[in-house]
Amino acid sequence: MSTARRGAAVAVLLLAGAVAAPVALAQAPAVLAPPENNVLLEGEQRFRPQWSARGQVAAQEPLASAAGAAILRQGGNAVDGAVATAFALAVTLPQAGNLGGGGFLLLWLPGPSPARGRGCLDGAPGVNPAAVPELAIGGGTAVAVNFRETAPAAATATLFLGPDGQVDRERATRSLLSTAVPGSVAGLALAQRCYGRLPLQVVMAPAIRLAAQGFPVSRELSDSLAAAAPRLQADPASRRLFLPPPPPGTRLRQGELAATLRRIAAEGEQGFYVGPVADALVAAMERGGGLITHGDLRAYRARLVRPLRREFRGHPVLTMPPPGGGLTLLQLLGILEPFDLAATGLNSAASLHPMAEAMNLAYRDRNALLGDPEQVPVPVERLLSPAHLDAMRRRIDRQRHTPAPALEAAAGREGLNTTHLSVADRQGGLVALTTTLNFPYGNGISVPGMGFLLNNEMDDFTARAGSANAFGLRQGAANAIAPGRRPLSSMAPTLVFRPDGRPWIATGSPGGSRIITTVLQVLLNRMVHGLNLASAAAAPRIHSQLWPDRIDLEQGVSPDTRRLLEAMGHSVRQAPAMGAANSVEVLDGGGSLGTVDPRRAEGPAVAE
Ligand code: DON
Numbered sequence: 001m002s003t004a005r006r007g008a009a010v011a012v013l014l015l016a017g018a019v020a021a022p023v024a025l026a027q028a029p030a031v032l033a034p035p036e037n038n039v040l041l042e043g044e045q046r047f048r049p050q051w052s053a054r055g056q057v058a059a060q061e062p063l064a065s066a067a068g069a070a071i072l073r074q075g076g077n078a079v080d081g082a083v084a085t086a087f088a089l090a091v092t093l094p095q096a097g098n099l100g101g102g103g104f105l106l107l108w109l110p111g112p113s114p115a116r117g118r119g120c121l122d123g124a125p126g127v128n129p130a131a132v133p134e135l136a137i138g139g140g141t142a143v144a145v146n147f148r149e150t151a152p153a154a155a156t157a158t159l160f161l162g163p164d165g166q167v168d169r170e171r172a173t174r175s176l177l178s179t180a181v182p183g184s185v186a187g188l189a190l191a192q193r194c195y196g197r198l199p200l201q202v203v204m205a206p207a208i209r210l211a212a213q214g215f216p217v218s219r220e221l222s223d224s225l226a227a228a229a230p231r232l233q234a235d236p237a238s239r240r241l242f243l244p245p246p247p248p249g250t251r252l253r254q255g256e257l258a259a260t261l262r263r264i265a266a267e268g269e270q271g272f273y274v275g276p277v278a279d280a281l282v283a284a285m286e287r288g289g290g291l292i293t294h295g296d297l298r299a300y301r302a303r304l305v306r307p308l309r310r311e312f313r314g315h316p317v318l319t320m321p322p323p324g325g326g327l328t329l330l331q332l333l334g335i336l337e338p339f340d341l342a343a344t345g346l347n348s349a350a351s352l353h354p355m356a357e358a359m360n361l362a363y364r365d366r367n368a369l370l371g372d373p374e375q376v377p378v379p380v381e382r383l384l385s386p387a388h389l390d391a392m393r394r395r396i397d398r399q400r401h402t403p404a405p406a407l408e409a410a411a412g413r414e415g416l417n418t419t420h421l422s423v424a425d426r427q428g429g430l431v432a433l434t435t436t437l438n439f440p441y442g443n444g445i446s447v448p449g450m451g452f453l454l455n456n457e458m459d460d461f462t463a464r465a466g467s468a469n470a471f472g473l474r475q476g477a478a479n480a481i482a483p484g485r486r487p488l489s490s491m492a493p494t495l496v497f498r499p500d501g502r503p504w505i506a507t508g509s510p511g512g513s514r515i516i517t518t519v520l521q522v523l524l525n526r527m528v529h530g531l532n533l534a535s536a537a538a539a540p541r542i543h544s545q546l547w548p549d550r551i552d553l554e555q556g557v558s559p560d561t562r563r564l565l566e567a568m569g570h571s572v573r574q575a576p577a578m579g580a581a582n583s584v585e586v587l588d589g590g591g592s593l594g595t596v597d598p599r600r601a602e603g604p605a606v607a608e
Pocket of ligand 1: 417418436437438439457460488489490491510511512513515
């Protein structure tokens with residue numbers, strides 16, 4: 001079913017020498033250096049990334065990965081491959097891939113920007129052409145695409161409050177009011193137009209084929225549709241598209257979706273934001289009490305933005321600025337940089353304690369201070385300043401957990417709500433793309449006749465200061481609902497570069513509020529603990545987010561570690577699997593390595 005080929009990893013790197021020596025904190029407890037035999041060659045580790053000479057796609061669903069790899073084979077670059085994969089995921093992974101949602105994309109391409117000649121970086125009203133949002137690094141160009149959904153013009157800060165002043169969770173997650181103006185089509189079309197190499201029609205052809213001709217339903221999709229059936233059942237359009245859940249192995253054909261995709265392929269984003277698709281979406285809103293108007297759709301713009309940058313142990317890390325989750329990720333890397341985590345060891349209590357404490361501190365900033373920088377002042381520079389990071393680090397008691405001011409209701413269980421894909425092309429171009437409908441299948445409501453589901457991203461806003469959203473996040477006024485505003489997100493597609501600036505890793509993850517901590521641990525595992533990419537993605541993870549005041553541990557963290565953490569005052573919970581960090585890495589000697597997170601998916605698809 002998949003074109004995945006598990007080739008041998010040809011590059012064997014001596015990992016001990018791959019990262020700069022960590023600096024020990026003065027007050028750090030004495031620890032034993034890891035014994036020599038703890039340092040394993042890349043090929044000796046428990047998991048193996050897949051190698052390819054000509055680029056590869058690591059996505060959550062193999063048919064979509066194969067669609068992207070086919071486009072790389074046809075001469076597409078990493079952006080073409082990523083856009084092809086994202087449109088294919090809208091067909092084969094309807095719980096997360098989408099036309100009716102949004103996301104973020106980060107890219108690096110070798111050489112001068114291809115966008116300038118295409119009018120993408122000039123001409124936008126109010127944009128100073130001298131302040132183009134790209135970043136030059138490693139002889140190439142990096143940029144981020146913000147295609148997060150926006151609140152409709154009629155949305156108000158109290159949209160989800162009932163007469164009793166409490167948040168109406170049904171309305172915030174299940175109704176058409178929960179839908180923000182979709183951004184995916186605009187974002188993918190913008191990335192393609194400005195940075196792709198092939199025409200949109202070519203890049204979308206595999207997705208159109210998958211929708212029109214159908215594809216064999218996987219067990220995962222069949223099970224996921226069965227689990228969501230009560231929600232999908234409530235909407236006649238979703239019921240017609242997805243129910244009863246097709247058994248594994250049967251073909252799912254989506255003719256309406258194929259027609260919508262054809263329209264987008266022919267007309268670009270105009271095929272979605274005006275014309276019959278927009279008419280059907282707005283009609284559904286009018287019938288069902290939603291807020292999105294033709295004006296909202298016409299006004300929607302995906303944005304090119306400059307990635308956030310900070311060095312970690314000499315490696316430039318580029319990630320998604322607010323409203324994305326990258327600022328929190330960079331804070332965590334900054335707080336943890338001087339800790340000698342390699343010496344205290346992977347998943348030991350001595351390593352996990354400072355990590356969990358750092359997570360709580362970073363989520364405290366996130367929840368209180370972050371929002372959409374186009375509408376609220378976000379003190380990005382201050383929050384990433386050495387003085388602020390030092391102050392956060394000083395608050396970590398090395399022996400004892402600092403309790404959150406109050407305990408809160410448990411965070412919601414994570415589903416397959418979001419999806420991340422990473423692409424490497426044969427020139428070393430990289431893309432990291434995370435996209436979502438928020439919940440699995442969004443709010444469960446489809447646009448009649450158009451074949452796609454709508455997001456419930458409005459729940460990522462602060463419905464009421466201090467009230468937990470679906471991911472247990474208790475956010476503040478900076479993230480209040482306001483017209484045209486983009487809700488704060490945890491999605492953090494990230495690129496890491498070698499110390500000399502050459503591109504190295506593309507990663508990211510789904511997982512709601514656990515996205516940021518998942519990406520953090522993949523990076524620490526690779527850059528500090530010397531795990532290869534596959535082992536770094538597979539290793540058990542932890543998560544803490546201040547409220548609820550506890551550490552979630554995945555299966556595989558030892559009971560001894562758990563007891564030690566409890567003795568330091570942590571409350572600890574055995575948690576379901578977190579995230580799905582599908583990642584790629586460019587090799588020094590050419591070619592790339594890729595891995596799909598074994599929590600979720602089969603192998604990546606290679607281009608040859
Ligand atoms: O943007 C966010 O942070 C959330 N809407 C993401 C939701 C998510 O990752 C759920 N995933 N598994």
